[in-house]
């Protein structure tokens with residue numbers, strides 16, 4: 001069954017969706033395709049200063065169809081005829097309001113352009129107040145319902161976003177029958193789901209973001225939510241009780257999508273999960289090694305035997321869930337809400353004259369101006385990296401805090417903001433970029449320190465994701481500041497490879513995902529070794545980072 005059988009992994013990131021076709025016998029990539037969401041690229045339905053980030057379901061369905069058909073075209077009809085399964089990972093928590101059929105409201109008449117009827121992207125922080133209410137409310141109960149999500153509920157997550165949506169938009173509130181994670185909706189769509197009760201909800205999203213736990217018998221009782229706000233009354237009965245690990249099948253490809261994609265209705269569709277959790281498997285995670293999925297944000301994943309985690313609760317991370325990564329093992333999640341986005345923010349700042357003044361020039365025509373804008377945009381971060389790498393590392397120089405999209409972990413607080421200190425008239429772009437890069441690595445060190453201090457030793461680092469593959473500068477700095485080697489996985493779209501491994505398991509080609517990981521994982525092609533001579537200076541600057549962070553916290557309002 002392994003020979004001449006192929007699977008598709010689909011990885012929905014924040015800016016784009018990537019699909020790959022992979023040989024199940026050895027994990028070789030036969031084809032890949034990337035689709036940047038068109039509505040997202042235009043900034044539609046978003047309001048960054050208000051922390052509102054929404055994505056239209058059509059961006060997702062168009063990207064799904066285009067990338068899979070592109071991969072099939074590249075791989076050829078023989079491969080297409082031997083595609084056995086598709087599995088999907090997405091960002092999270094990225095939920096949407098749906099009607100009883102499980103259809104996102106933005107796909108229904110009257111809601112096409114309503115941002116509250118769309119997917120509330122993981123980075124959307126409009127529900128900070130609701131998250132704060134959940135945290136305060138949870139203290140009133142004998143059972144600590146937040147114990148498995150690090151003890152602090154985040155505005156990035158499922159329930160805070162639901163409550164905010166119900167409070168904000170009456171039409172959506174009236175039409176919202178249930179609330180669905182992106183990673184659960186796509187498998188439901190591909191299998192032709194017709195009623196929300198038939199949707200297989202993934203263990204990963206439920207455990208890390210929706211306060212689901214086997215120890216609670218599923219979700220907390222409806223009274224926990226209805227006593228927070230009557231708008232939530234009855235919702236638990238329209239959500240879920242059981243959850244499914246991603247080695248399981250959610251069904252087979254429905255005829256509509258088999259026709260759209262040119263595939264067989266025998267194709268198995270795996271249960272969905274988040275990008276970082278499937279990415280950790282694609283990156284061949286091993287117990288107590290921290291898999292760092294470094295993209296627009298960073299998601300840190302660690303797995304440990306359940307026996308080791310018995311009675312151990314790690315505070316201030318994004319939770320610990322049995323089976324959220326590898327079935328039968330505890331999956332622990334942490335991360336940073338802005339990682340590559342920090343560099344993108346600075347690039348966009350520097351691009352302002354290109355975006356706003358170049359087109360007004362009388363020296364060049366509009367077409368040339370547009371071409372120049374595109375050419376410059378792609379060069380800014382690499383050139384900043386090149387020049388920043390030439391700068392000396394000094395005890396006192398520009399210093400930044402990486403909370404440009406709040407702090408995810410340790411100890412979630414999305415009201416916090418980024419900061420840059422030590423600026424002088426000589427602070428040019430490479431110097432500031434170096435401070436920002438350093439800050440994102442210091443933020444990563446805070447997470448490793450938290451795991452270690454909570455008795456979960458981090459024994460190694462694995463780097464995957466766009467930044468891991470594109471920035472030797474950041475990766476070397478990460479190794480230096482964490483004072484640990486970091487191995488970079490060889491596969492370009494590692495999250496999609498992880499999804500492919502789960503697809504092979506859901507299709508029964510491998511009995512366990514560990515065996516799929518061993519057979520289909522291609523290993524690592526780069527390792528960054530810490531430069532010991534920098535240890536002392538970075539320790540000094542890490543202390544400065546912590547001092548500045550403490551000051552920023554004192555200056556931040558809170559509900």
Ligand SMILES: Nc1ncnc2c1ncn2[C@@H]1O[C@H](COP(=O)(O)OP(=O)(O)O)[C@@H](O)[C@H]1O
Pocket residue numbers: 012013014015016294295296297339340341342343344381382385465466467470471474
């Ligand atoms: N040369 C680079 N150095 C550092 N960061 C980069 C570089 N090129 C792109 N990035 C960052 O990579 C991020 C996109 O990573 P990717 O993994 O593709 O996205 P996603 O988070 O959507 O999965 C963006 O935030 C961008 O700023």
Ligand SMILES: O=C(CO)[C@@H](O)[C@@H](O)COP(=O)(O)O
Pocket residue numbers: 012013014015090091092093122208274275276293294295296297298299333335465
């Ligand atoms: O938070 C999670 C998963 O829990 C990620 O989906 C989220 O950080 C988005 O990741 P990307 O930056 O798009 O790779």
